[in-house]
Amino acid sequence: MDFLNAIVAFSNYVLVPGAAYGAQLALGALGVTLIYGILRFSNFAHGDTMAFGTAMTIIITNGLLALGITFGPLPTALLALPFGIAATCLLVLFTDKLVYKFYRKQKAAPVILVIVSMGVMFIMNGVVRFVIGVRDIRFTDGERFIISARTFKEMTGLKEGLAIKTTQGITVVVAIFVVVVLFWFLNKTRTGKSMRAFSDNEDLALLSGINPEKVVMVTWMIVAALATTAGVLYGLDKSFKAFTYFQLLLPIFASAIVGGLGNPLGAIAGGFVIAFSEVTITYAFKKVLVYLMPDSLEPTGLVQLLSTDYKFAVSFTILIIVLLFKPTGLFKGKSV
């Protein structure tokens, strides 16, 4: 019984939240890594693209709710998601035409594109705040829990509760679905293969008759879909606030780099590495150990490796170690 309690406590505070946060980071990092692999620059505007997509989805969700349409036990935002993706597609394609295309024609160095994307970031930042405001917005509806801590305790008679939120379940399921579709697309379809060819060797790809404009367009559309999905899932799980999305950029980049920039598999692994390192290393294991140890050995302290103040230091230490010893990331990506 004590052993079960320990497992449940660990799942409740580390496993479940870590998995959901990891999936959100992984989806964000996938978008960053695709842009880096195919368009060859670090897109700093990614966090704000996520914010824009989420803002659009929230507006459409409100519209649907006003019409009386809901998605039963699931959040209505999932119904609005395709429309949000469409709006974000239009935004990024418009940005590409207006800004990035010019620099691509010039064959500008990646560092110039990075700075350009920072400019785009600030403008998108402003647009999002202008459209939806700076407030904290909750847009989750439907059933809140798959299983709540209280029902779990009543069901099992254990002392510890396990809560799994609907949004956490949806996040993991949607993330797996999106990743499967993406890999199928990249590996099996003609467009996907031409994107990979373009990423591996641009000149060869051009020689073999691949239309670069089409590759760029498809990449942006996929990125818009990934960014909006990641943003909406994150917003459903926590809440929407323009400022937080801007801050999300850091862990997302850390995930993409740790995994190996340009490598989609790496982005997913990186997302989970960053998420779990933030949660586990700063977790106080007292609650788990109390159940596992005999009474005489019960810990009096918190058994916490590092105080939570250092959780960001943890992910960035991992980032530095990876860059020092394996500059291409855990999975073979491009060196930064």
Add this chain to the structure above:
Amino acid sequence: MKNLLMATTAITMMSGAAFAEEVKIGVILGFTGPLESITPAMGAGAELAMAEVSASGALLDGSTVTSIRGDSTCIDAGAATTAAERLVTADKVNAIMGADCSGVTGAILANVALANGIVMISPSATSPGLSTAEDNGLFFRTAPSDARQGVIITNILQDRGVNEVALTYTNNDYGKGLADAFQASFEAAGGTVTISAAHEDGKADYSAEVGALASAGGEVLVVAGYVDQGGSGVIRAALDTGAFDTFYVPDGMVGKKLNENFGAELNGSYGAYPGTDNAGSGMFVELAAAAGFDGTGAFAPESYDAAALIMLAMQAAGSSASADFKDHVMDVANAPGEQIMPGELAKGLAILAAGGEIDYVGASAVELIGAGESAGNYQEIEFADGVYSTIGYR
């Protein structure tokens, strides 16, 4: 006869020195940043007092008062200092009503107010550290120090029989100051703080913090954060994982936003924020409603009082220069003298002009103690049926 003559001469000389002018008061609050949802009512409160005085024409022979706003951002000391510098050097303000958050208030005091000799009255900076900051008598606050709030929290918790709490605070001057003050007072009273963990505002995920807090355990989680920021994030994560059911919310956490964010989930939780049950607060709420803003917002009454004190002190000194009126702030705020309520600023100005004394009570029952900070009155709140309401005063 001789005395009368001298008095008349003195009055003539005084009124000769003061002539109608345009007095400018800088209003520096975090109009953007973590407090952006409560600062509009605070700014409006201060400007309400200025409009009242301007309309009366009683200040320094019919001087008018203009408000010039600056953005403290609440968290960025550099941006706040620049904003204050601009108000003082370019706009030539006579005094500053602000700032709001403790960190930026300390920065503005040290870098701008001291250097230029400008009086600052903050409505909401509550860090205990500001009590001992070097200020040359220029700094006052209509908000109490958090050392006082630490005692209040301890009393409220112990009256409810709570002896073991977990504590989380926003990682800045306000959060750290309040957390330390509370921990010291709670432990001195025999309570146990199982963990004191910081959280950063505006971050993506708080499950690590909540995991540590849950492990440490405690009957109540004290969240010394901001309602618009990490504070709500921590409560959300703690509720979702079932780590804590009952929360204590200090002043930075009390806001309408809590009802919207959590509703019935917070039933049974409680807290306290500055406020009084004196007649002044009711009068202020009515004045605010007539002016079109919400007078019950956190620190809105204190803002009105801060601006009012500046203008009353100017009148008492017969000058709008900071160096002249800084010594009169304590006089007009405290007894003896005729009590002045919100909406009665004209009466107060008239008494002072005639050489009388006043005891400004205002919207928050102002009583300045020590280094010029409010003695501190708090209203205790409790959540029931998804909204919080005041259940008593301390």
